[in-house]
Amino acid sequence: NAGVTQTPKFRILKIGQSMTLQCTQDMNHNYMYWYRQDPGMGLKLIYYSVGAGITDKGEVPNGYNVSRSTTEDFPLRLELAAPSQTSVYFCASSPKAANTEAFFGQGTRLTVV
Amino acid sequence: AQSVTQLGSHVSVSEGALVLLRCNYSSSVPPYLFWYVQYPNQGLQLLLKYTSAATLVKGINGFEAEFKKSETSFHLTKPSAHMSDAAEYFCAVSDSSASKIIFGSGTRLSIRP
Numbered sequence: 009n010a011g012v013t014q015t016p017k018f019r020i021l022k023i024g025q026s027m028t029l030q031c032t033q034d035m036n037h038n039y040m041y042w043y044r045q046d047p048g049m050g051l052k053l054i055y056y057s058v059g060a061g062i063t064d065k066g067e068v069p070n071g072y073n074v075s076r077s078t079t080e081d082f083p084l085r086l087e088l089a090a091p092s093q094t095s096v097y098f099c100a101s102s103p104k105a106a107n108t109e110a111f112f113g114q115g116t117r118l119t120v121v
Numbered sequence: 122a123q124s125v126t127q128l129g130s131h132v133s134v135s136e137g138a139l140v141l142l143r144c145n146y147s148s149s150v151p152p153y154l155f156w157y158v159q160y161p162n163q164g165l166q167l168l169l170k171y172t173s174a175a176t177l178v179k180g181i182n183g184f185e186a187e188f189k190k191s192e193t194s195f196h197l198t199k200p201s202a203h204m205s206d207a208a209e210y211f212c213a214v215s216d217s218s219a220s221k222i223i224f225g226s227g228t229r230l231s232i233r234p
Contacts, residue, residue, distance in 0.1 A: 012164075039220065048130060050211060050226035051165075058220045066221060098164055102222075107153045107172040107215070110222055112164030 010034050014099050014113035021089045021120045029084040029116050031099030039102045040082040041110065042066075042074065044095040051098065057082055089120045123148045123214045125195075127225035135233045140184075140199040142228045144212030147193065154195045155213040155222070156186055165211060171195060182206070207232045 015030045033040065038059045043051040043066075053066030057076040071093060073085040082101075086093060096117050102110040128143040146152055153172050157165040169180025176188045182205075186197045197210060212225040 041221065043224070048226060050127075051224040053221055053223065056221050064220070067223075100165075100222075107170070109155075109167040109170065110157075110165075112166070114164050115162075 012099055012101055012111050012113040014097075014116050016116060017114065018117050019119070021086075021118065023089060023091065023120060025089050026085070026087045027089070029086070029097055029099075029118075031082045031084065031113060032080050033082075033099075033101040033111070034080065035101060035103075035111065036079060037101035037103050037111070038079065039104060039110075040076065041100045041102075042072070042082070042084045043098045043100065044068065045098060045115075046095050054084065054097075086118075091120050094118060094120045123152060123223055125154075125212045125214045125223065125225040127212050127228050129228055130226065131229045131231065133231040133233060134202050136204055137201050140197070140202045140206065140230065142197040142210050142212075142230065144186075144195045144197065144225060145193050146195060146212075146214050148214060153215045154186075154188065155215075156180065156184070156195075156197050157211045157213060157224075159209045159211065159227075161208075168197070168210070202230075202232050204232050204234070206230060 012033045041056045042054040052068045055074040057063045099113045100110040124147045155170045156168040159165045171188045179185045215222045
């Protein structure tokens, strides 16, 4: 079972570059999420989606964009990377947000220099 | 808006001692509450969840948590710590009308031999 797969695992970007963090899940989950994790700050929700074609902002959406054209994929786009976006990014999915388990990918460690 | 507060960013206990990790929540509606665990360089995995069926919730690896509405708390406990319990623990909340899961700042648990 693949679950939630994130690529790449590591990436170094220069300031001003852009990139897309890929996330795909094979569990047919409707809900998908992007979080960033910074030391001592826990996980902050960037964007989430409740189904294909529907996305919404989370707690810290500035500097990011998402799309959800299929149930399986939920890519996160960084435009004009900044040092403040250095973080570990986690994608997660769940059948339903309210009372079900969220399944996490292994994370992408991004450094912006 | 829903939120959780975890008291203590770092807790250290001796092997065999009681583990107590504290979480208080804020929610305008009956909450769904979760505890997740993160081992080094991995994603998060669910320990247990509260969905109003029972106030004492048992999870994996001998952990349990008690929902106390009067105290707005959902503290995580384990009677006897093992070295393998060393990890970071996150409390999270979602409510029945929300489509997102909000995490606390995390508590790092260390186990002394």
